[in-house]
Amino acid sequence: MAMRKKFYIETLGCAMNVRDSEHIVAELTQKEGYEPTETLEEADLILINTCSVREKPVNKLFSEIGVFNKRKKEGAKIGVCGCTASHLGEEIIKRAPFVDFVLGARNVSKITKVLHTPKAVEVDIDYDESQYAFADFRSSPYKAYVNISIGCDKQCTFCIVPHTRGEEVSIPAELIVSEARRAARRGAKEIFLLGQNVNNYGRRFSGEHPRMNFTDLLKAVSEIEEVERIRFTSPHPLHMDDAFLQEFATNPKICKSMHMPLQSGSTRILKAMKRGYTKEWFLDRAAKLREMVPDVSISTDIIVAFPGETDEDFEDTMDVLERVRFEQVFSFKYSPRPLTPAQNYADQIPDEIGSERLSRLQARHGEILDEMKADRIGQVHEVYFEELRPGGMVAGRSDNNMLIQVEGSEELLGKTVPVKITEAGRTSHRGAVVA
Structure with missing residues (x-):
C-alpha cells in the first residue's frame, strides 16, 4: 500500500489565519490525499501561513523559510500563504527561489491549484470566496471557528489588512448558520464567529441575499439547539450601538467577553488613525x-x-x-x-x-x-473544558473568557462544569471542580 503524502503547516497571526489554515488542511487531506505531520523533515509539503500586521513577523519570514529549506527532505515543496503572501507576491519567489508557490489570504480555495502549478502566485485581493464550499476540518472538536465575512472596508491609516484581504464581503447568513449547525452536531458546543469587523456584518454581500445585521446573525446562531456558547472577534467600537449591546447582554448563549480594539486613547490620534470614534465614545460604550x-x-x-x-x-x-x-x-x-x-x-x-x-x-x-x-479567589465559574495540559491538568474558559485549569483527565473535555478558583494569576488561574 502506497504511503500517504504528508504536510507540515505553521500558522502565524490571528484567529482568521487559524481558520484559513483549517481550510487548507481540509482541502489537502480530503482532495489531495495528504495527512498532517508535526515533523518538518518528513513532510512532502511545507506551508507557512503568514501575518503582516507588524513588521517583525515579515522580517522573520525569509529566515524562517530559509531554515525550512535546509531541513526539508529532498523533493519537498515549500508554500508561503497568508497576508504577507498577499502583499509581497512574486517578490517572495524572487528573494527565495526555493519557494514553490505563493498563496494570498483571499485565495485559500486555490490551494489544490497552486500545489500543481510550478512557481504559482495567486494573490488576487478581489477574489471572492464568500460562497466557496470548503471541505470540513477543525483543529478542535470542542470549538468551531466560523468565518462570517472576508476582507475589510475600514481605512485605518496604520493597517495593511485591506491591502492583503481586500474589500469586505459578508458570507450569506444561511451558509453561516448551516456551518455552525453542522459543527455543533459534531460536538462543537462553542461557535466562534470571525471577521475583521464582525459588527459591520451585512454591509455588502456577493449577489442577492436577505439583509441581516450582526445582531440578527447572533440571534440566528443562538437558535441552534446544540450550540451552548457563542464568541466573536473582532467587533469595531464604532458599530457598538445599543441594540448590539442589548443582545450581547441579554442573550444567554453569548459569552460575556468583549474585544474592543482601542488603538489609542487620544481623540486626536484616533482621528489621525481614521478610527471613526472618539475617546469619549469608547469610554461610553465600555461603561455601558x-x-x-x-x-x-x-x-x-x-x-x-x-x-x-x-x-x-x-x-x-x-x-x-x-x-x-x-x-x-x-x-x-x-x-x-x-x-x-x-x-x-x-x-x-x-x-x-x-x-x-x-x-x-x-x-x-x-x-x-x-x-x-x-x-477572583473563591469565585465559581462555569468552565467549558477543551484542552489537556501537562501535569495531569485540563484547561478551559469561563463564560467571561478566564483561562482556568484543574486537575483532571480527558473525561472533562467537551463538558461545562462549575469550578471554584483556588489560585489566581495574571493570565490564567487554577481551580477545583465543585462537586
Missing part, C-alpha cells in the same frame, strides 16, 4: 457594557508611539487604561507598514520613546491585573 454586564471581561488592542503622538496623547491612553481596567491588553509599538498612509506621516516617534511608553503601559496593566487577582 460594565453597567449591563457587571462580570463582563473587556480586552483591547493598543498601539503606542503612533506618528505625532505627544506625551499628552499617551496620557489619554493611560487614562482609558485606568478607567476601563481591561482584563487583557495586546499592546505594541507602532510599526510602519507598506501601503499604509501612516508610514509617510511626519513626526515619526523615536524608538526609545516608543519603548518607554510601551513598557510603562504594560507595567501599569500588570499592576491592574494583580489588583484584580484577590477578588
Whole structure:
C-alpha cells in the first residue's frame, strides 16, 4: 500500500489565519490525499501561513523559510500563504527561489491549484470566496471557528489588512448558520464567529441575499439547539450601538467577553488613525457594557508611539487604561507598514520613546491585573473544558473568557462544569471542580 503524502503547516497571526489554515488542511487531506505531520523533515509539503500586521513577523519570514529549506527532505515543496503572501507576491519567489508557490489570504480555495502549478502566485485581493464550499476540518472538536465575512472596508491609516484581504464581503447568513449547525452536531458546543469587523456584518454581500445585521446573525446562531456558547472577534467600537449591546447582554448563549480594539486613547490620534470614534465614545460604550454586564471581561488592542503622538496623547491612553481596567491588553509599538498612509506621516516617534511608553503601559496593566487577582479567589465559574495540559491538568474558559485549569483527565473535555478558583494569576488561574 502506497504511503500517504504528508504536510507540515505553521500558522502565524490571528484567529482568521487559524481558520484559513483549517481550510487548507481540509482541502489537502480530503482532495489531495495528504495527512498532517508535526515533523518538518518528513513532510512532502511545507506551508507557512503568514501575518503582516507588524513588521517583525515579515522580517522573520525569509529566515524562517530559509531554515525550512535546509531541513526539508529532498523533493519537498515549500508554500508561503497568508497576508504577507498577499502583499509581497512574486517578490517572495524572487528573494527565495526555493519557494514553490505563493498563496494570498483571499485565495485559500486555490490551494489544490497552486500545489500543481510550478512557481504559482495567486494573490488576487478581489477574489471572492464568500460562497466557496470548503471541505470540513477543525483543529478542535470542542470549538468551531466560523468565518462570517472576508476582507475589510475600514481605512485605518496604520493597517495593511485591506491591502492583503481586500474589500469586505459578508458570507450569506444561511451558509453561516448551516456551518455552525453542522459543527455543533459534531460536538462543537462553542461557535466562534470571525471577521475583521464582525459588527459591520451585512454591509455588502456577493449577489442577492436577505439583509441581516450582526445582531440578527447572533440571534440566528443562538437558535441552534446544540450550540451552548457563542464568541466573536473582532467587533469595531464604532458599530457598538445599543441594540448590539442589548443582545450581547441579554442573550444567554453569548459569552460575556468583549474585544474592543482601542488603538489609542487620544481623540486626536484616533482621528489621525481614521478610527471613526472618539475617546469619549469608547469610554461610553465600555461603561455601558460594565453597567449591563457587571462580570463582563473587556480586552483591547493598543498601539503606542503612533506618528505625532505627544506625551499628552499617551496620557489619554493611560487614562482609558485606568478607567476601563481591561482584563487583557495586546499592546505594541507602532510599526510602519507598506501601503499604509501612516508610514509617510511626519513626526515619526523615536524608538526609545516608543519603548518607554510601551513598557510603562504594560507595567501599569500588570499592576491592574494583580489588583484584580484577590477578588477572583473563591469565585465559581462555569468552565467549558477543551484542552489537556501537562501535569495531569485540563484547561478551559469561563463564560467571561478566564483561562482556568484543574486537575483532571480527558473525561472533562467537551463538558461545562462549575469550578471554584483556588489560585489566581495574571493570565490564567487554577481551580477545583465543585462537586
